[in-house]
Amino acid sequence: MSGDHQTLALVLFSLFVALTLAITAWAGRRRRGTTEEFYAGGRLFSPMENGFAIAGDYMSAASFLGISGLIALYGYDGVLYAVGFLVAWLVVLFLVAELVRNCGRFTLADVLAARMRERPVRIAAGTSSLTVSALYLVAQMVGAGTLVSLLLGGESRAAQTWTVVGVGALMVVYVSLGGMRATTWIQIVKSVLLMGGTITLTVLVLLRFSGDFGQLLTTAAARSGQGPDFLAPGLRYGGDWTARLDFISLGLALVLGTAGLPHILSRFYTVPTARAARRSTVWAIGLIGGFYLMTIVLGFGAAALLGSDTVRSSHASGNTAVPLLALDLGGGAGSTGGTVLFAVVAAVAFATILAVVAGITLASSASVAHDLHASLRREGARRFGEVAVARLAAAGVGVLAIGLSLLARDLNVAFLVGLAFAVAASANLPVLLYTLFWRSFTTRGAVWSVYGGLVPAVVLVLLSPVVSGSPASLLPGLDFQLFPLENPGLVSVPLGFAFGWLGTVTSREEPDEDRHAETEVRSLTGAGAV
Structure with a gap:
């Protein structure tokens, strides 16, 4: 990219980073140092504020960069990602939002511990939540590396590396100093910027085709190199x-995974009541629905205006389709309009990544400090404050995410998020639904459900084409592929439910009817909720 692109985009990057650091400093001065303030922002956010923050947490690099890129490369099959991500919110709205807000305090494990023996379920849920968060973080940081690499002139491995390291350092600063209050306001600002940028690009794409969406699709099919097949199912799946089973597996993971994402569940604790949690979800669905409709226009717009081959030549997985589309819509390379629009879009995408990684890191540090550390600490060992442990955990999670991101830098970010959703749907959602709705569910069933979904999901990914056996794998020089599907959800999600049932029916533990009744009343009415 030209020096003008680099300079303007870097200035906008710097302005957003300065704004977010200012928000963090402001939030840091206002916090009281309590766990409720650090994890939940004092539960003081309104439904609208929390709805914007949820949307900001959810509309990630996978959505803005990855889905549009997949649509530009694979047409109809790429749209399936957008549909899956959106439909998933119906599960959240009707089965999870209010009940989780009433039953828990800060994490998924709080909901389980309301009915079960605390130590084993906290260890299991904390481990699962940390795994999901790590996979999701990798996707965001890979997207950041791709953006800056494009900005600095293509496949600059050094630029990718330093960008990933920088994003990791910033997310640790946001979480350690500002906690949930700073993270929430960063996500709200990011949500407004992202929606504004996406609306602008969508309008410009439609103006190019005089508002005729049919012409847009026809042109996209013609320039894709696939003809009518571009607009029909089957190009990728x-x-x-x-391939067909892989599509079913992906859809299952996307639709069920959202309700098990730790950083989404934690957002329901930042509002004062369950009613506010439900209204937050409605706000989020409106914003997210509009956004995903626009990503479809952007994906087909990139195929129509740039051509699928151009998108693929810039990045094999399509992650750079939207920035390149912005460059073309602004007047092309070398034009002032193209420079400005490209820089704005790149800065908005970078803001998206920073906001999302802050939310995921906070959820990860909460799992480590509130669930794992409190449960694994030996009796008589020196006690550290939970907030202090959470801050140290944020640094550890940052280092882990940086390492994994550098390994996975060439994979499509939407695909990487699909893996995170598969693990969440396999390990977190079954145990959550069983706890909320099955009277006879036991502690053994809860632990078996978590590990029975988590372990198969991770093992199947390691034995899949994602890791070895093909030129596009993480380890292309090796071949230990045994599982043919790229997404494990079709196998691991049913296993999560099956192991939860098996653990319960083979358990000698008598279900605690009183605790279940208390949990049921609390989840439905909010009586006794924190």
């Missing part, structure tokens, strides 16, 4: 039985 068609053909043999493996």
Whole structure:
């Protein structure tokens, strides 16, 4: 990219980073140092504020960069990602939001511990939440590396590396100094910027085709190199039985995974009541729905105006489709309009990544400090404050995410998020639904449900084409692929439910009817909720 692109985009990057650091400093001065303030922002956010923050947490680099890129490369099959991400919110709205807010305090494990023996379920849920968060963080940081690499002239591995390291350092600062209050306001600002940028690009794409969406699709199909097949199912997930099963597996993970994402569940604790949690979800669905409709226009717009081959030549997985589209819409390379629009879009995408990684890191540090550390600490060992442990955990999670991101830098970010959703749907959602709705559920069933979904999901990913066996794998020089599907959800999600049932029916533990009744009343009415 030209020096003008680099300079302007870097200035906008710097302005957003300065704004977010100012928000963090402001929040840091206002916090009281309590766990409720650090994890939940004092539960003082309104439904609208929390709805914008949820949308900001959810509309990630996978959405803005990855989904549009997949649509530009694979047409109809890429749209399936957007549909899956959006439909998932119906599960959240009707089955999870209010009940989780009433039953827990800060994390998923709080909901389980309301009915079960505390130590084993906290260890299991904390481990699962940390795994999901790490996978999700990798996707965001890979997106950041891709953006800055494009900005600095293509496949600059050094730029990718330093960007990933910088994003990791910033997310630790946000969480350690500002906690949930700073993270929430960063996500609200990011949500407004992202919606503004996406609306602008969508309008410009439609103006190019005089508002005729049919013409847009026809042109996209013609320039994709695939013809009418570009607008029909099967380009990516068609053909043999493996590809079709992979599509079913992906859809299952996307629709069920959102309700098990730790950083989404933690957002319901930042409002004062369950009613506010439900209204937050409605706000979020409106924002997220509009956003995903626009990503469809952007994806087909990139295929129509740039051509799928151009998108693929810039980045094999399509992660740079939207920035390149912005460059073309502004007047092309070398034009003032193109420079400005490209820089704005790149800065908005970078803001998206920073906001999302802050939310995920906070959820990760809460799992470590509130669940794992409190449960694994030996009797008589020196006690550290929970907030202090959470801050140290944020640094550890940052180092882990940086290492994994550098390994996975060439994969599509939407695909990486799909893996995180698969683990969340396999390990977190079954145990959550069983705890809320099954009277006979036991502690053994809860622990078996978590590990029975988590372990198969992770193992199947390691034995899948994602890791080895093909030129596009993480380890292309090795081949220990045994599982044919790229997404494990089709196998691991049913296993999570099956192991929860098996652990319960084989348990000698008698279900605690009183605790279940108390949890049921609390979840439905809010009586006794924190």
